[in-house]
Amino acid sequence: MPPIAEIVVAVLLLGSGVVVLVAALGLWRLPDFFLRMHAPALASTLGAWIVTFASIVHFSARGSGLALHVWLVIIVLSITAPVTTIVLARAALFRRRQAGDPLPAPLQRRR
Amino acid sequence: MSDVLSLAITATLILYAAAMGLGMARLFRGPSAQDRVLAMDFIYIVGMLVMLVLAIRYDSEMYFEGALVMVLFGFVGSVAMAKFLLRGEVI
Numbered sequence: 505m506p507p508i509a510e511i512v513v514a515v516l517l518l519g520s521g522v523v524v525l526v527a528a529l530g531l532w533r534l535p536d537f538f539l540r541m542h543a544p545a546l547a548s549t550l551g552a553w554i555v556t557f558a559s560i561v562h563f564s565a566r567g568s569g570l571a572l573h574v575w576l577v578i579i580v581l582s583i584t585a586p587v588t589t590i591v592l593a594r595a596a597l598f599r600r601r602q603a604g605d606p607l608p609a610p611l612q613r614r615r
Numbered sequence: 616m617s618d619v620l621s622l623a624i625t626a627t628l629i630l631y632a633a634a635m636g637l638g639m640a641r642l643f644r645g646p647s648a649q650d651r652v653l654a655m656d657f658i659y660i661v662g663m664l665v666m667l668v669l670a671i672r673y674d675s676e677m678y679f680e681g682a683l684v685m686v687l688f689g690f691v692g693s694v695a696m697a698k699f700l701l702r703g704e705v706i
Contacts, residue, residue, distance in 0.1 A: 507617065514623030517668060521630030524661060528634035531641050531657055537650055540641075544657040547634070552660070555667045562671050577667070577682050581660075584690035588656055592693065595700040596649040 509565035516558035523551045537596055538608050541589065548585045552578060624672050628665065635661050652696045659689030 523546060530543025556574050563571035600607055635658055642654035663685045670678035698704075 510617050510620045514620050517623050517627040521627040524634045525630045528637035532637045548660045555664050580686050588693045591697040595697045
């Protein structure tokens with residue numbers, strides 16, 4: 505494996521570690537549930553993409569052609585993550601409305 | 616495997632472990648049930664990323680199937696729990 509590929513893989517992996525840690529800090533620090541929902545999307549989009557690029561570079565640099573089967577993880581993740589997010593947001597809205605807690609403001613202003 | 620890549624993999628795994636610890640703290644503390652579901656989904660995703668990093672570490676492509684299965688189980692579990700929160704029943 506050429507050293508330039510190893511350096512590229514190392515930098516990508518460290519970047520993904522930092523991104524995932526930022527997502528976890530957001531999940532821990534943000535004050536409200538609907539704000540907290542934004543943070544893990546950082547891990548499931550940017551973090552997963554960076555790790556995918558790192559493993560594509562690593563397994564392609566071994567010399568047995570372009571290794572693209574890691575895309576499957578990204579494809580499945582980009583289909584499932586929005587579904588999870590929207591179902592969870594609807595459940596949270598429903599539960600808050602049932603409990604009588606204050607809801608976030610609607611997107612369109614009513615007249 | 617060179618020293619640079621080995622060190623980077625170790626540092627990345629430590630960062631992932633810190634992220635999983637924060638997610639676990641949110642899972643135990645989370646004021647409402649949907650916070651716990653969100654934290655569990657996040658921990659699933661970070662576990663999947665750990666599998667992908669271990670595939671690079673041990674230079675084996677067998678880990679990808681595990682990562683794929685982890686994504687699917689995390690999705691099914693999160694959607695089932697969110698549906699349970701929505702109605703009190705899964706289907």
